[in-house]
Amino acid sequence: MNWFKKLFERKSGSSEDISNSRNTRQSNAYDLIGGEPVIRALAHQFYLQMQEQGRASELLSIHQAPIEESEQKLFEFLSGWLGGPGLFEQKYGHPALRARHMPFKIDMEMRDQWLFCMKQAIEIEIKEEEHQTAIFQAISTLADNMRNQ
Numbered sequence: 001m002n003w004f005k006k007l008f009e010r011k012s013g014s015s016e017d018i019s020n021s022r023n024t025r026q027s028n029a030y031d032l033i034g035g036e037p038v039i040r041a042l043a044h045q046f047y048l049q050m051q052e053q054g055r056a057s058e059l060l061s062i063h064q065a066p067i068e069e070s071e072q073k074l075f076e077f078l079s080g081w082l083g084g085p086g087l088f089e090q091k092y093g094h095p096a097l098r099a100r101h102m103p104f105k106i107d108m109e110m111r112d113q114w115l116f117c118m119k120q121a122i123e124i125e126i127k128e129e130e131h132q133t134a135i136f137q138a139i140s141t142l143a144d145n146m147r148n149q
Helices: 002-007 035-052 054-061 067-081 087-092 097-101 108-125 129-145
Strands: none
Touching: 035 054, 035 067, 035 108, 054 108, 067 087, 097 129, 108 129
């Protein structure tokens, strides 16, 4: 993941006012792609794609909590993962994604459905192609690590 962080490295000497809830040594992809509004739109678009794409019907079927709740959690996770405020950790503690997803059957097909929806969301909500590529590559690795079947 170092190449991902390096791509979005915070430039030294930045005079930005950074919230104390952020680790400024992390990537600043959060800032480069547009911060909170873009991350929120990305999470919303992901769940919209899941609901609209027939290809993701199996993935949609395992989301029993209200979609808005899942969308909010994805937003909070992505915020910290992309170098912004660690909202998910503040509310729920360490993400421990693999453990949190263990109750669900996540095989290659489920991973592919998830990645399909995320790729659509990234392409719609993130402007720069270079950022789209870097984020999708990093999140693909993360998604592959969620497989438990």
